Amino acid sequence: MxxxxxxxxxxxxxxxxxxxxxxxxxxxxxxxxxxxxxxxxxxxxxxxxxxTCTHMELLQGPVIEATLVGPVGAPPPPASKHAQKASPKHEEKAEPKPKPPPPAPVRVLPTPVQQPALRDQEKIAEIAEQKAEQQQKAQEEQQKQRMAELTRQQEAERILKELAKVKAQSQAQQRKINLETQKAQQLADLRKASESQNAENVPIAKQAMTGQAGTSNNAYVAALQNAITQNWLRPDNIPAGVVCPVEIVQIPGGQVISAKVLPSCPFTDVARHSVEAAVLSSSPLPYKGFEKQFSRDIIFNFTVTSSQ
Incomplete structure (x- = not known):
């Protein structure tokens, strides 16, 4: 029971x-x-x-915006009745959970560029303006230096040209002096040679000869007049009968060393030069047969004839 x-x-x-x-x-x-x-x-x-629930303490701070990436964890499913009735001695092994996918990279937004305040903008603009002024002043200073350098170069070139010109003039003057000195030396040498060789035939003083008058030297004067007239290019404005005295320096043989019209000649400068050129072109002057009448320095009165 x-x-x-x-x-x-x-x-x-x-x-x-x-x-x-x-x-x-x-x-x-x-x-x-x-x-x-x-x-x-x-x-x-x-x-x-x-x-007893423990409440989380909220902290003060900036709000953070975030985006959840990946599956959100869900509460585990309730146990089945069969699992509840099963004996603890025969617990089944839990299946391995699948690996969650890797979280996607969180996109980080760029930090916004802070715009400067109005006062800072004015200060920046002022600094930029000062830099621009400094650059302009530097450029102007460089331009002034270049202009000054160019001016110095031009001045140096001008001075060099002036020095070259003065040097050329000095050299030309020196050549002229040398030629005159050489000519004078040659005249002196010729004079000595003429005096030593023709001491008896050459008078000491200058002889004045004319183309129209004379005593013993009429033939010699006529020969000189004829020789010079043939080489003279007569200007149109010179009348016949005008006399132009010319100082002639010659050596034995009749070679003319120099011919210079005297200031008493009434001719113009052009006519005077033409007479001097005619005397030089007539060299050698008549000499053979006129050795006794020959004179080294003579003043020849060149007369304009009507036949010219």
């Missing part, structure tokens, strides 16, 4: 045990927030509450 009564009682206890386990599992699935909501609904004091 006792075994028959014990069987229903054991079944009842087993059923109550399973109901307790199921209730415990159901309560275990409730989170802290739900526990707190149920306790608040039942107005349970703090000492009788089985679970």
């Amino acid at each position: 006792e075994s028959a009564d014990a069987t229903p009682r054991a079944v009842a206890y087993s059923a109550l045990l399973h109901l307790g386990i199921v209730a415990f599992l159901a309560l275990a699935m409730l989170n802290c927030t739900r526990w707190e909501a149920v306790a608040n609904a039942l107005h349970l004091p703090e000492a009788m509450r089985p679970v």
Whole structure:
């Protein structure tokens, strides 16, 4: 009898045990927030509450915008009835969870460039203007230096040209002096030679000869007049009968050394030069047969004839 009564009682206890386990599992699935909501609904004091939630303290700070990447974690599914009824001795091995995909890179926004304040902008503009003025002044100073250098170069070139001109003039003057000195030396040498060779035939003083008058030297004067007239290019404005004295320096043989019209000649400068050129062109003057009448220095009165 006792075994028959014990069987229903054991079944009842087993059923109550399973109901307790199921209730415990159901309560275990409730989170802290739900526990707190149920306790608040039942107005349970703090000492009788089985679970006390710890509230996170909010920190003050800037708001951060973020985007969740990847699957959001979900609460685990409730255990099946078969798993609840299974014996703890025969627990099944949990399957390995799949690896979550790597999180996508978070896009970092560039830091916005801060615009300078109005006062800073004015200061920057002022600094830029000062730099521009300094650059302009530097360019102007360089231009002035280049102009000054160019002026110095031009002045140096001008001075060099002046020096070259003065040097050329000095050289020309020196050549002229040398020629005159050489000519004077030649005249002196010829004079000495003439005096030594023809001391008897050459008078000491200059002889004045004319183309129209004379005593013993008429033939010699006529020969000189004829020779010079043939080489003279007569200007149109000179009338016949005009006399132009010419100083002639010659050497034995009749070679003319120089011919110079005297200031008393009434001819113009052009006519005077023409007479001097005629005397030089007539060199050698008549000499053979007139050795006794020959004179080294003579003043010949060149007369313009009507036949010219």
